[in-house]
Amino acid sequence: MREDRPIRAQVLVAGGGPVGMLVAAELAAAGVDTVLLEARTAVSGQPKATTLHARAVQSLARRGHLPGPAPAAYPPVPTSGAFHFAGLPGLTITAPPHEPEPILKCAQADLERHLEARARAAGARVLRGYRVMDLGQDEGGVRVTAEGPRGSVLCHAGYAVGADGARSTVRALAGIESDTVPATVSALMGTVTLDDPGALPKGWHRTPRGWIVAKHTGEGRVQLRTLNCDGPHPDRHRPVSLEELRDEVSRIAGREIAMHSPRWLSRFSDFARLARTFGQGRVFLVGDAAHVHFPIGGQGLSTGVLDALNLSWRLAHAVRGTAGETLLTGYDAERRPLARRVIDGTLAQLALMRPGPEADALRTVFTGLLAAEDENGRLGALISAQDTVLPDPTGVGGPAAGSYLANTGLSTADGDTDVIRLLHDGRPLLLLFGEKSDRHQEAARPWAGMLRTVEARPVPALPYEAALVRPDGYLAWVPGDSGLDQVLAAYFGPGGCVDAASRPAEST
Template identity: 60%
Template sequence: MTGNDKEPQVVIVGGGPVGLVLAAELAGFGIRTVVLEARTEVSRRPKATTLHARTVQCLQRRGHLPARVGPPAATHWASPFHFAGMSGLTITAPATEPEPLLKCPQEDLERHFEERALAAGARILRDHRVTAIQPSRDAVRVEAEGPSGRLSCTADYVVGADGARSTVREHAGIGSQSFPATISALAGDVRLADEGALRPGWHRTPRGWVIVKDAGGGVVRLRTLNCSGPHPARHLPVTLAEFRHEVSWLVDRDVAMAEPEWLSRFSDFSRLASAYRAGRILLAGDAAHVHFPIGGQGLSTGLLDGLNLGWKLALAVRGDASDGLLDTYEQERRPAARRIIDNARAQLALMRPGTEFDPLRDMFAGMLTEGPFGDALASMVSAQDTVLPSLTPRPSRWEGTFLNNAVVETAGGRTDVIGLLRDGRPLLLLSGTDREGHRRQAGPWQDQLHMVQVEATSALPCDALLVRPDGYIAWSSGGDALPSALAVYFGERRRARRPAPHGAAGRDLADALS
């Protein structure tokens, strides 16, 4: 970049949780990674606090979460949740997996991912604002302004993880589909003059919603939802007088409050980028998708973007990816974002205060606790119903599904799938009578794989499995021949090279949060 520093291979614009988890992944794979972040420090303002099941499961497979054991004498976890403000939804996960709902302040996650990224060798430059992005056929030039003046560098790829008003998306010329705001919402931490004026919980009123949470120390966290229309000047700062008036209007009585620690404004404006990639420029997180923040799905979705992109981009930079591997990032993640935008809009429709929606709400409330319907909604909200598109011409029934954790017997003793994936490379699990044949077929790609021979066990769905670093099944016996699948991910046969190191650098989340 300057002086004797080597140029970065990947520049990530945006140092929020998505940019930092991606930086930790790339640096862990040995990729020279630089993060440019406009903020001078991690924001302490309360934001998202919920991580859903599929995100928790993928983070654990990548070594970002400590190992957890399921509830004793149980076959699955069951965590209560909500849908459109209605209680009764239950998020479940196998007992071999982590608990399906992880409550963790976004601030703590950012610090954890930053620590791991730094420990793995990434550079994080705060107080740097990107001013220009100039892509060419073989590289991308990035210019930024920082405390020491102008900075410029040339990278193989640039990733925009810089939020809803993404500079990277704008410079890349990537368009989007958007849905205008229809409601106005406020949030803040305050002290109530009468501590009993608002009880904790979700409260629907004839004018909208007030959501109340005890933030500790006599502070109450409030969120409001005014369905009468969007705020005419949504970028104006929120005053305590406006916040008090809004809460009082919604509950139809005066609610006195003081000492605001923070106040903010948001809406149901939604956006989905028309593409997640423009040549050597990619988008992730809020730069690619924005939706109404209901159900804690935004943070989880962005982190899944980072975990999906990380290993693919590392392979592309190292020259070990097939020509089309990076394109699968958009093919897999953009439909997932579209589903979340749609389900967030559907939840908001159910939350509108008109009495004409009461029969529909009553029907949904009753169905949330019923098996098939409630299970389907829970799987959608937690992203556990995600099935990736098949990449081989004749896929098996398992290709694109998520491999639940299972205990397996190896030559080195008993372990599980989560532990085997910590290596960071795609995992080839071999059992059954044809395991040596599969091993020979995988020989030309052995430097890219973690090949493990396991004893035949009913815990695995079939005799041979190729598992991606994020836990999804890339191939299994019963479909196309193994070399066909390996070529889809890594290209045709090539001379074996020593794999780049990948370790679980830094402390795990249990240490970071202690």
């Protein structure tokens, strides 16, 4: 049976985890007619990711998406959080002054609920119980067939975003190939009750036979993860039993660890995948649909969040007809190399976790490196993505183009504010400082309808007479050898008198 009326939208998002919900929330907030299809009928309570790292936290703050009420002000001094590198303690991740704390602990299920509420409030149509079955595209748009509660349904959209996980149907149907790294280890995870809660203290436990990570959740419940470096499991699809988990934990620990009442048992490995392109025609991939890696370092969710925030503003401008010729292709150019770096970083951490005298020596060296790192250390920046500098797609953006604009307090005619708050509405931000900035305001006049232009008193932290900030927080331009109008034209096409907010949307 097929539903009689097709679903029509400007953008269709497949997959309703936190990354897909974030894309839907961003697009809907930008006025894009967005529909999200999710196969699950409710949020899963299965323990998954729990960590968001500094650059993802900072970027969510700039878009107003952090869970909980926004503080009146962020700490005026750098803040630090303790983390690990390859299970070795001592890594410190530090955020600059006036930024949120660098490590946000939030269960993936809670973040999904939070972002779903924001997506719905912004006007996105979230349809649960719909599974994508077929996809095709041409110059006019994307056609998706999905299986829903009342049978199959046909969906028409201008663009589609695959946020449907590691086994992405959208990636497969779009014909996007991947580069993969085969599994070399086997790992188990699950939540159990220990007969003796003190048998496994919380934290990372290494023995010559492997690793156990124990996280106590209260009332005797413990989330367990194991790592066995002897090789991949011969049947990765075989369901995990309580006996298998108990035997593996006991083997690694070297003593019997009794447990009962299992939940959420599963297996994983160090299999890695990187899609060869994050965008093909009118179809784009984000999160695990685009890249998968060993889950050491808690970087998967953060990487997906940064994908979503990088893609969404580009798609919004494409729908409105205010995107420059290369704006959409810039998503793959910026995000794919960064995903490659995350995969390489996790493989390097896994190398440190393997047994053997060479790995023991490496761990000794890295323990010393962690102890010697300062607040701007290389390893902390690698994990938190705070060292990210994007390529300047225009070539004329000036000396700071591609760097992330740290939060700074600003004094304007409307009162005191800061960079974080000025980016909440999702528009490109043109900051003007002092009288010499008049010429830049004049140069930007053809694009005035899509910009948020703010005049502020000069501040030492921003030694420019003007700056153009992308909606995701990165600098697109500061005064240099070329003009602002060249950069605006490259990002948003030729300027005109049509206000972007009122420009007719592209037909689907």
